[in-house]
Amino acid sequence: MRWSTIAVAALATVAQAHPGHHHPSGPPKGPACDWTDFWKLGNQLSKDAEIYLPESTEWTSVSQRWSNVGTPTVNITILPANENDVVEIVKMAQRCDIPFLAYNGVHGAITTLKDMTWGIAINIRKLSSVNIAPNGQTVTIGGGTNSKVVIDTLWAAGKQTVTGTCECVSYMGPALGGGHGWLQGHHGLISDQWTSLRIVLADGSVKTVSPTGPHSDLWWAMRGAGHNFGIVTQVTAKIYPIQHTNWAIQTLMFTGDKVQQLYQTANDVFLPTNGSAQPVDIINWSYWMNVPPVDPTGPVMEFYIIQEGVTAVDPAYVAPFEALGPVASTPNTGTYRDVSAWVGINMDGPPCQKTGAANPRFPVYLERYNVTAQQQVYDAFKAITNSSGPFANSLFLFEGYSMQGVHAQNASGSAFAWREDNLLTAPLITYMPDPANPVLHEQARLAGDQLRQILKGGSGRSELHAYVNYAYGDEQVGDWYGHDSWRLTRLANLKNKYDPEGRFSFYAPAA
Ligand SMILES: Cc1cc2nc3c(=O)[nH]c(=O)nc-3n(C[C@H](O)[C@H](O)[C@H](O)COP(=O)(O)OP(=O)(O)OC[C@H]3O[C@@H](n4cnc5c(N)ncnc54)[C@H](O)[C@@H]3O)c2cc1C
Secondary structure, X not given: OEEOHHHHHHHHHHHHHOOOOOOOOOOOOOOOOOHHHHHHHHHXXXXXXXXXXXXXXXXXXXXXXXXXXXXXXXXXXXXXXXXXHHHHHHHHHHHHOOOEEEEOOOOOOOHHHHHOOOOEEEEOOOOOOEEEOOOOOEEEEEOOOEHHHHHHHHHHOOEEOOOOOOOOOEOHHHHHOOOOOOOHHHHOOOHHHEXXXXXXXXXXXXXXXXXXXXXXXXXXXXXXXXXXXXXXEEEEEEOEEOOOOEEEEEEEEEOHHHHHHHHHHHHHHHOOOOOOOOOOOEEEEEEEEOOOOOOOOOOEEEEEEEEEOOOOOOHHHHHHHHOOOOOEEEEEEEEHHHHHHHOOOOOOOHHHOOOOOEOOEOOEEEOOOOHHHHHHHHHHHHHHOOOOOOOOOOEEEEEEOOOHHHHOOOOOOOOOOOOOOOEEEXXXXXXXXXXXXXXHHHHHHHHHHHHHHXXXXXXXXXXXXXXXXXXXXXXXXXXXXXXXXXXXXXXXXXXXXXXXXXXXXXXXXXX
């Protein structure tokens, strides 16, 4: 176990000066413990584990988050190097009554995390591994593995599985909430690929969870509400031979006067009312954002048509949109591994940089576009993101993944409740927090909520369907996990069974 030099010095000083008392800049202590418990823990961890205090030079790199509103507060960061390290940390935290939270890709932005006001960050990025089974049917992925590492390792072996689309997000973070990805049209959500997982529960016990066996009840919950029950140290997931190496994209840019035509055409082409689903080889996303050189008067709409197995997107899909008169229409071609860069979510892309900004999202799932609501929400987004205001760098996300693989799964078979929806939409209100202007956070919340209420209103639904991994944090439990009472009861019972003290209740608590 490696203590950072500063951590050793700080602990030694603090332990001498304040035996048995809390020191604000030192590691946290629960009622039954003192500083020596951290020394003891340090001796129990493996040699590659690391411990950092806020004074450490490494602190920023191990604790800085992507979104800076409603963030957790921690006093010590521990990087376990293996599963047993996780067990020892959890047992010590439990015994000493210290809150703890898994840090992985640190893109979790839900503001319920602010309820973590002190305690231990268990940064699991050293639990990074990708091991393909000898039979080539499954892969076992460490709980702290980054998405791109999974994609690249499988690719080198001629294999694929469903992962999140963003290269800097962990594999596990998206999956615990269900998990959307480019290949979901074929195979379902990320967590639909799992065959088993290992989890460290709140009491420090390690369980193997699978569709059969002693903890099969937890299997249902882990796939959609998985943040609630423990720290997943590894999963085994199905993998597939690479079906298509070549992918293509057409990027069309529109000015705001085309909102209604654009989304009517998107409905007509990709989500026809005759019941046929969006083609499995097609994904359609769009972003709204300010690009003043293109249009200084309001946000532009960047519209992506992504197709696999081709070197250029089929003109039958592109032509109806080009007929609307885009400002630009640009083709690009490459492989599956290029797609994230095309839509700006690769390692070098803006969302992979930690700039200190707040990035709350306000998600709402939809079945189709309501063209009237699209116009209303465009007008509201334009007002909210005007160039003289604090939210000018915001983005509106409209994600139209192919859905067949998601629809094909039993809708009640996991805690992910929104399989029937086709579109994942969310404004992402980006701004720089200003300590001198704390009201900014509330203004952002009101703005984001106003936008999603327009889309929800346009859906005709009284209930909100919100992707838990995009959630702001002020939603109801049913908005994250489904409004059916059987779902909420089942989750509450499992929470009571596996996490009765609510140790894993900082991220979208299910009960
Ligand atoms: C740029 C960007 C792109 C995204 N793309 C996608 C996408 O393509 N598909 C999609 O579905 N979502 C996507 N998301 C949303 C994403 O699912 C969430 O932001 C997710 O919380 C990120 O996980 P993380 O590990 O990076 O974050 P973290 O903040 O490290 O983790 C979030 C929470 O997950 C829990 N957690 C993480 N790892 C474990 C573990 N091993 N065991 C137990 N609990 C754990 C913890 O409670 C933690 O607080 C994207 C987000 C961003 C910002």
